[in-house]
Amino acid sequence: MRPADVALLRQTAVFRDLRPEAVEHITRGCFVQGLPKGAVLFSEGDKPEFCHVILTGRVGLFTGVGAGRDVAVEFFGPGDIFIAPAVILDVPYLMSAKLAMDSRILMVPAETFRRHLRQQPDFAFTYLQQLSQHWRLLVEQIKDLKLKSAPQRVAAYLIDGSKQKTGPATINLREERKLLAGRLGMTPESLSRSLARLRPLGVTSRGRQVLISDIDQLRQFCNTRDASPS
């Protein structure tokens, strides 16, 4: 591993609080891969051989890649360890992993990862915290899919992705719209139309830039039972 990569790793939520020698111990036998956008790390049904940690970039987890349309289940960014569950249980992946942009990925051999989880309580706990956060991402997504309309899901995503909590905000969509549509459980056409329907509520979008004039107004729209237009 390059020193720069080690430095990146030391900033991540899971490794930040570990003793330096523990980090070094875990990363022994690991390596880093710099891969281009579109690269596939593994496919649905594969047996896991590595656990992956994102140092830089963005990775999407997709399903139905081969047949039909591929739909994104969730995206992860720097510091995230993704689909360790398959590694922990040593069972085939339920999703495929594809880079949403050029990324640097730390590859931890599956057995190494499991061994350190068993032997290093601190590591197990910090990873448990991250998996807990990721669990909550999926829960929120299921809630949104089950009881929000398409425009409401888009609005919720914008609110969640903005650093501002109130008033006006600017958001950079972190993935292209086609992929984002899948993550939100709709087609690209529906995403486009949903954004159009949010325009009266102060949402304007140019490319990946989205401007919101009033987040609170959007939040209110998200929580109304009735998503009637204008």
Added chain:
Amino acid sequence: MRPADVALLRQTAVFRDLRPEAVEHITRGCFVQGLPKGAVLFSEGDKPEFCHVILTGRVGLFTGVGAGRDVAVEFFGPGDIFIAPAVILDVPYLMSAKLAMDSRILMVPAETFRRHLRQQPDFAFTYLQQLSQHWRLLVEQIKDLKLKSAPQRVAAYLIDGSKQKTGPATINLREERKLLAGRLGMTPESLSRSLARLRPLGVTSRGRQVLISDIDQLRQFCNTRDASPS
């Protein structure tokens, strides 16, 4: 804790492989509650005070309980530790927990649970395995919601819930249909209609009993892109 409850606990996936003294150590300060169907263990937005382990019975996690309709996100049964993520992170629950039938619940004080996760590597790892399985449940659910039709989701649920892997099967629906409909992301009416549409494929239902004449045929129906009727 009653000896019978201890015996139940010793059969669960998480506690089965722990040393007896470790189990006893963890359960010190815990207590068991026998509660009736419909009882609410906690509500969305509450701060977690206990981690819950199901000894017997069945618990549903719901959202939007107060306003609108309450929708089930997932159900858990004996041996499951549920929503520990909120406990681990010490953040408010995203869902409410309601008993789907009379149950016995082991209540582990939140701080006790966190402390043992930190201090007992075996416990952390076995729980990590369970959370990993639960993670995969949510992933499967999201996949189904995003790329299966309502009848296909019902079929997938039946297949998943049956002990047989092939040929004919009998399934006992573990929750009433109203709640099951929410779990499957549809209304009770749609569930009823979906089951009706599966009839030509050899699915007959009487109450909570569902008979399938040929699981493989159902499985094929699940995976077809086109869910055209009959």
Added chain:
DNA sequence: CGGTTGTTTGAGGACGTTCAAGTACTGTGG
């Protein structure tokens, strides 16, 4: 600059919801 890919907009249709009524089930008390 042309080709490819991503995004918007339109029209039509399928799926699922909503509302409403009717039927079957479950448990309770007479």
Added chain:
DNA sequence: CCACAGTACTTGAACGTCCTCAAACAACCG
């Protein structure tokens, strides 16, 4: 044991949302 109330489940009709298909437009990259 039966009658009854309350609930769960089914079925029907109308509506709305979202998807599909198709075309035009914009953006990006070699």
